[in-house]
Amino acid sequence: MAELSGHIKKADWKTEKHVPVIECPDTVKAGEMFGVKVTLGKEIAHPNTTEHHIRWITLYMHAEGEKFAYEVAHAEFNAHGESTEGANKGPVYTHHEVTVTMKTAKAGTLHALAFCNIHGLWESSREIGVG
Ligand SMILES: [Fe+2]
Secondary structure, eight states: OOOOGGGEOOOOTTOOOTEHHHHHHHHOOTTEEEEEEESSSSSSSOOSSSOEEEEEEEEEEETTOOOSSSEEEEOOOOOOOTTTTOTTTOOOOOOEEEEEEOOOOSOEEEEEEHHHHHHTEEEEEEEEOOO
16 A cells, blocks of 8 residues: 555755745744744745645644654635636635744744645645754
8 A cells, every 4th residue: 555655745845836835933932932934836836726726734843852743733725716607717816825823842843735636745844943
């Protein structure tokens, strides 16, 4: 049986439009709130149409010394121009970008997973220090 991890794609976000981009401070203070912005298509825009769009982004954190990763936030993007007039005729579109406010007592690695409705799962990660 194939493992799911084999279907989670990784690449450089500067050349691949599906890779989530995690923006946050390199180092934060223990227990102090900070913002993490996760988006994609920063260098090469990803389409946002009824037929082809980013469905969701989930942010996880694996804190140093912890056995498992923690889910930090999950954002669903549910408007892609659908309407009674047909595909791409609606006035409302959600952009695939989310800003999460969080805190951590430990340094670790942030992992973002994004799902494109026709190109599947994409992952990226970023270290975050606590100083
Ligand atoms: Fe796509």
